[in-house]
Amino acid sequence: MKSYRKELWFNTSERMAFINITPEVQACVKESGIKEGLALVNPMHITASVFINDDERGLHHDYAKWLEKLAPHAPVEQYRHNDTGEDNADAHIKRQVMGREVVVAVTNGKLDFGTWEQIFYGEFDGRRRKRVLVKIIGE
Amino acid sequence: MKSYRKELWFNTSERMAFINITPEVQACVKESGIKEGLALVNPMHITASVFINDDERGLHHDYAKWLEKLAPHAPVEQYRHNDTGEDNADAHIKRQVMGREVVVAVTNGKLDFGTWEQIFYGEFDGRRRKRVLVKIIGE
Amino acid sequence: MKSYRKELWFNTSERMAFINITPEVQACVKESGIKEGLALVNPMHITASVFINDDERGLHHDYAKWLEKLAPHAPVEQYRHNDTGEDNADAHIKRQVMGREVVVAVTNGKLDFGTWEQIFYGEFDGRRRKRVLVKIIGE
Numbered sequence: 001m002k003s004y005r006k007e008l009w010f011n012t013s014e015r016m017a018f019i020n021i022t023p024e025v026q027a028c029v030k031e032s033g034i035k036e037g038l039a040l041v042n043p044m045h046i047t048a049s050v051f052i053n054d055d056e057r058g059l060h061h062d063y064a065k066w067l068e069k070l071a072p073h074a075p076v077e078q079y080r081h082n083d084t085g086e087d088n089a090d091a092h093i094k095r096q097v098m099g100r101e102v103v104v105a106v107t108n109g110k111l112d113f114g115t116w117e118q119i120f121y122g123e124f125d126g127r128r129r130k131r132v133l134v135k136i137i138g139e
Numbered sequence: 140m141k142s143y144r145k146e147l148w149f150n151t152s153e154r155m156a157f158i159n160i161t162p163e164v165q166a167c168v169k170e171s172g173i174k175e176g177l178a179l180v181n182p183m184h185i186t187a188s189v190f191i192n193d194d195e196r197g198l199h200h201d202y203a204k205w206l207e208k209l210a211p212h213a214p215v216e217q218y219r220h221n222d223t224g225e226d227n228a229d230a231h232i233k234r235q236v237m238g239r240e241v242v243v244a245v246t247n248g249k250l251d252f253g254t255w256e257q258i259f260y261g262e263f264d265g266r267r268r269k270r271v272l273v274k275i276i277g278e
Numbered sequence: 279m280k281s282y283r284k285e286l287w288f289n290t291s292e293r294m295a296f297i298n299i300t301p302e303v304q305a306c307v308k309e310s311g312i313k314e315g316l317a318l319v320n321p322m323h324i325t326a327s328v329f330i331n332d333d334e335r336g337l338h339h340d341y342a343k344w345l346e347k348l349a350p351h352a353p354v355e356q357y358r359h360n361d362t363g364e365d366n367a368d369a370h371i372k373r374q375v376m377g378r379e380v381v382v383a384v385t386n387g388k389l390d391f392g393t394w395e396q397i398f399y400g401e402f403d404g405r406r407r408k409r410v411l412v413k414i415i416g417e
Binding site: 001003005038040042043044045046070071079080081082083084089092093095096097099100101103131133135137 | 279314315316329330331332334335336337339340341344348375376377380381382383385390391392393394395415416417
Binding site for chain 1: 140142144177179181182183184185209210218219220221222223228231232234235236238239240242270272274276
């Protein structure tokens with residue numbers, strides 16, 4: 001069994017943002033030399049998500065608007081977490097809705113995806129450097 | 140290390156539907172010959188989910204009703220994704236709430252489940268053929 | 279390839295509760311002897327979650343309050359699942375929002391975590407004994 005590990009770094013200019021990281025993850029699979037296995041991709045932070053969906057600008061707008069309605073950032077005083085001096089309680093909630101991680105099949109040395117599947121880094125408390133972990137095991 | 144891959148196909152008659160796919164996935168585990176490992180089950184589409192919960196008709200009704208309230212299909216004009224000519228923005232949202240994939244332990248050649256755990260294909264934009272990927276690694 | 283399996287048991291005094299199980303899972307990784315691999319942690323029940331987030335009391339209060347608003351327990355008659363004699367339809371919904379399982383990278387014999395990542399057992403229908411499965415594969 002082989003294993004591979006890499007950290008990818010991101011820094012978004014907005015509080016909430018979605019970045020297509022599929023090319024970086026595919027490059028990890030290639031670099032790993034693993035032909036058959038599983039790839040785990042997760043943020044190493046708890047106010048961000050990694051998820052799989054469509055690379056379509058309108059949909060990302062819809063996600064952002066819907067998440068903001070479901071767990072509004074303001075007023076920050078509505079969350080007890082923010083009593084600690086933070087203002088990101090909403091980001092901890094949004095990350096749970098969108099999920100933490102994805103596990104993707106690796107087949108013939110590639111991400112085993114349907115036509116429209118793309119991997120996104122979902123940031124809900126951005127404007128600072130954050131890491132995504134890629135761990136691949138297989139043969 | 141062994142690896143196994145299979146595609147399962149589904150076509151629901153309704154826009155939203157939940158199908159118990161546990162027997163098909165268990166058959167994959169048997170066919171794989173893998174005794175100890177991990178099984179990944181995910182739709183290869185981005186308007187569907189694979190999730191684990193109860194095979195109870197009332198609960199599925201509750202899920203459908205609750206999801207429709209949380210992310211209504213209509214009016215379709217409320218979503219910017221639908222400006223592309225699609226009408227399924229709500230399905231992309233519902234899939235995120237219910238999750239993309241499940242990873243299940245394989246122990247002694249079987250899905251390692253509690254009493255009530257069953258695997259479902261959750262369709263949110265049906266009435267066409269769609270695939271679920273089963274990837275199993277282990278020994 | 280090595281594999282490891284353990285069940286952890288929990289019994290919460292409240293209907294909804296969040297328990298930090300990181301030390302127990304880390305002990306499993308150590309006991310497994312696995313240095314590089316993947317750890318799957320999931321409840322064997324369908325009204326509970328395993329998720330990764332912050333060990334901060336205010337945030338847990340915010341999660342509980344937000345989930346109760348999103349999928350209220352009462353009135354229990356609003357859910358068709360509860361026609362079966364159950365009163366836990368809301369718990370089946372809350373578990374989907376928070377997710378079933380986590381998959382965590384194991385690197386150098388440890389859970390490969392960012393600074394604030396902690397694993398929680400999330401109970402939404404407690405006051406009875408329930409199990410969490412830890413399955414680790416790797417080398």
